[in-house]
Amino acid sequence: MSNEILEVKAISGHRGGTPGRGVSRAYDVCKLVDTTTCIGCKACEVACLEWNGYDFRETTFDNTYQTMPETAWNFWNLIKFNEYSTDDGVQWLMRKDQCMHCEEPGCLEACPADGAIVQYTNGIVDFNQDNCIGCQYCVTGCPFNIPKFNAETKKVYKCTLCSDRVGAGLEPACIKACPTGCLHFGSKDDMQIEAEKRVVQLKANTSWKNAGVYDPEGVGGTHVIYVLGDARDPEKYGGLPANPTVPIFVRLWKGPLKWLGGVGMVLGVLGVFMHRVRYGAKRVEGEEHRS
Amino acid sequence: MTNGWIDIKNTDMMLIMGGNPAECHPCGFKWVVEARKVRNAKLIVVDPRFQRTASQADLFCQIRSGTDIAFLGGLIYYAIQNNRYNKEYLTNWTNAAFIVKKGFKLPEDGLFSGFDPAAMKYDVSTWNYEEGGNVTGTAAAAIAAGDGPGAAAALAVSVAAKNGAPAAPSLPPDAAYDLSLEHPRSVFQLLKRQYSRYTPEMVSSITGIPANELTKAWDLFTSVRKDGDMKKAATIIYAVGWTQHSFGTQIIRTAAMAQLLMGNVGRAGGGVNALRGHSNIQGATDLAGVFDILPGYLKVPLPTDNDYTTYVTRITPKPSKPKEWDSYNYWSNTPKFAVSFFKAMYGDNAKKENDWGFQYLPKIDRNYSWVNQWNDMYNGKVKGLLTFGMNGVMIGPDSQKNIDALKKADWLVVGEIYPDETSAFWQSPGITDDEKRQIQTEVYRLPCAGFAEKDGTFVNSARWLQWKWVAVPPPGEARVDQEILARIFLKVRELYQKEGGKFPDAILAASWAYTNQNNPSLVEVAKEINGKALADIKDEKQTPSEWKAGQQLPGFGWLRDDGTTSCGNWLYCGSWPDSGSNSQRRNTDDPSGLGIYPTWGWSWPANRRVMYNRASCDLNGKPWDPSRRQIWWNEATGKWAGNDVPDFKADSPPKDHMGPFIMNPEGVGRLFVPLAALADGPFPEHYEPIESPVANQLHPQQSTSPVVKKFTTPLDKYGDPKDFPYICTTYRLTEQYHYWTKNNPVNMQLVPEPFVEIPEELATQLQIKGGDRVKVSSIRSSYYCKAMVTKRIRKMSIAGKETFQVGIPIHWGYKGLPDGRPEEQRTPANLLSPTVIDPNAYTPEFKGFLVKIEKV
């Protein structure tokens, strides 16, 4: 969002410093997916395909209403359908799966390529395929299994949260297409309030007594948050991780190992140099050596 | 819909049954979501499958396909027993207090009084009200005298038989009534007795819903009327899951009765709401898409209607009501609507002297419903077929019969946007090259314009006329429908002019007053349908009080039976007044907050958004719920006022006790439907589908509806549960639209292949795994697809017997994407369904027939 233009630079009739100067008014964007009102109509799937211009992709029947098992490099928005038997019947849970736009994105942390992954101040985590080298470290870093590799272009793709639309002041395509109002879009603060209100309502008036908001702290919160009917077990919703984090080994690799390795290499080179300076070469008596 | 899509948001309770709006009407379903989010409304879903609508429900009941009357009958009895009705509404706004004629018999043995087994028809003379005014207070005496339903049944029948063909019985002008509702032949007592047999145990054994779930559902639904309190409102929402049975009309009747009993009709958030399956199916019905009606639901003439007067007298009802009450009997205006319609049809050729051109109209000598016509084609009686926007092979029951029927036709003209199964009937699965060579049918395939390539109105489920504009021009040589039809008409007219013929008058007299004869503008057609003054007309009671000849009329109140007005469909009068098109209005103001949006588009009748809205008020004209004020009586002006347009005589004061159901001659809602309005009984009774795994537990000797006829061609076979043990139902998916989105790659990507949904327990028994290829067979044919093994359909106990049902989406066939699949994967779902139709609406029984399943 281009709200930076609303940053205060000067105000009239005021002596001394300008209050609020330099304070950004840009706000975090957020999608709210209320799974309790998702009817699995797949309008978001189609809107995503059409806005992003992806073609038909061959699918096969897989004993489910779900379009395909996982999101794909050219299919970024997938409703996951899950059936469960319960004490008094059946549950059919539907959840729109897409990039969660983590506050601490594991993909970005893992990515080695300069500028291939960008996190905007509004919270959108976007891939820049021009800079992508196709190493798929982002796949490794993502706790939600979102980035997908295209073997042909050797690039990785995922939901952009419609950064192109959002940048122009529009809502993402999936939000626009949703017929039931299960998808909301706005500032993170507003969406959190909206979500909490809905959870209170669900607990008070429906059989969703364990409703809750999914905004996992392990990744610093996300810019796509869910209202789950049963927040005790997010895994039921098509494998939504209960406590997603940037994998510890990615953290170790990109943290201590990177620094230790770097320092170690420098010290190693320095060390052998010093050894030469201190002890000289192993000369064999009678041999002549050029060096 | 009695109400409308947006009005669903005003409800407190929803029963969705025989419909799956989350999948088939996802955009309209937003109002269900809205009601739940804003009003904490409850949602009950009753369906053979736990589908996407059910995933949203507070309570779901899995019902055996075709047993809806049992469920709803039980609901009615539960409401009566538990005082879940309001006596003021019930007594004054329904015919609960009316006394039914002596000799009327309830179908406790499966038959109402008056059945003629040879003709498979009822003599309806006992299906009537007793004459004779207020009998309140005589109940005890009547009971003592043994005066109950059925007491004189035998007598009534024999009388009718003796008299040969008596004059058609009519309603008594002065109906007897008992305001205490206690007379044993009062509609209320009959209703109570009729459904007292629908106990939770009986209904459970019929429907397969456990008895405790049944009472839970009934209790929840009727809870809006706890102790008769009228504040809350409940709605019933349905679709073709109800209509597509051999007793479909009666299911909807049962729902209407439940709603009348509970006082939910005419009210915001209430009503009986049919969700239409196409964007304009409501418009097609309004404009006489069915053979036995003319536009605006005027009846089609019969061969016995010798002249206009006979015809119009027959079809114009006379009031029948308690003396002290008033009845608007709006159909008394029938002559005005009829003459105006004739003027629209025949212009100056419709004159008083020639009975307004009445004789130009066809008269129906038999049943010309869709299924009958195809049956006639199969029997060689129908020689040619024009079909536009309708894939006949796919939408009819028993596809093989339809395919074979087309093989016998001389010619077939198909106007479509894609090559469809009907125009390619000669490529159907299993056909040999030899057979192909023998087919003599001449097939013309005409490329037509798609919906976005033409303008005109759509009439949605809420009865809204909304104009749409052309988005893109038709591609290539495709033409809009009206051009194709106009060119055919002009050519036929030319032939009649040149060659004469048996009866050229009907064609030659027809008015064709369009600027472009070959391609009439739909604006002109819409204006013609709305109607105009043909002479200067005056009416001091209306403002403005005068219209000049040629001006468009603002409403059907202006229509005349003297030939001074013309109107193509009286219901649409007001959609295009002189001030311009109302269907093109796009104003989003909603002053009342009830979602009425009075200046968005236009809703028939007279831009009313909720029909019968007088019933939203009590006897004194005060709204039952002041927070949802639709209309009210304004004592100061002496008129009805409202947020909505009053569906009532504007100046009839409450003290006159005019009934809110102005289209009924009684003025009140019908719990009991008198006379021949319905062929199969004044009260709905549970009958089994034509193919059923069990005998009717209410009356095994009369298992299926006595008036439903089976068809008799060699292809019309009906299956036995011994060979075909599983119940099958058919339906649509969100991802596809009927039979043409399979031409679109994205839709095919979302659900790529045909499948059958099989309960897990059954799959285990049959050793079928998800994704296995299976063959689903009825006695008629086989359908090939993959198995979807699911938890969402469960085993049922019917009459103590383990019973399974399976479900098949209807979308796939032998045309469309992806090409190149083997033939046996290109079978239409309706190869399986039987040719049998509802006796009232002639809708085929696409739900609840018998099949077996084998692994391929």
Next chain:
Amino acid sequence: MSSGTITRAGTQAPEEQIVRYSFDERANHWINALSYSYCLFTGLALFTPFLYWLAAVLGGGATIRFWHPWVGLVYVASIFWMYSGWKSYMVPIPEDAQWRKSMKYYVTNRDDRVPPQGRFNAGQKLFWKVMFWCTFILVITGIVMWFPEKMPRGAHFLLPITVFIHSATALVTIAAFIIHVYMSVWMTPGSMKAMIDGSVSSRWARAHHRLWYEKVTGRKS
């Protein structure tokens, strides 16, 4: 047993020179060295943003990402080739233990206190062992990293572990590699020549690998 190698075609042994590496061995070594170096530099580019400029030098990020696993396979192949040629020289002998005990003398260039060694001394054997086993780990983890999309969802948690192990193992080889390059290029004059020309002087051979010298020349010193 090693007499055959001395007379291999393409390897000339002038007077007082002893053939140390046959052409095959030298070719093998340099293929191995080059492929390792490529993987090293491209790997480092992917390892830390400080060295991502290496990617640009080597043809761009996408290019190095593409070639790294393929060249890695070349490296793996060459190390197995090496294994087939040198496995007999890498067999531990009793002197290895003594060498290890007196390693500090070796490091501080007091070689007179270091016991005589075979064709490869115990340090070289250690280097070989480290490289061989690290290669084994690198190729297994590398293949997983090459096709993460083929990893079943349930095993995704292994991906970060794999990447970590790959990087850590590579760092171990880098440590060994620094010592190896330093010793051969700078610290032990003559060894670079041996790997290029194939021959060393008798003196050199006697000084650094006496047991091997005695064996190939038949002379006792």
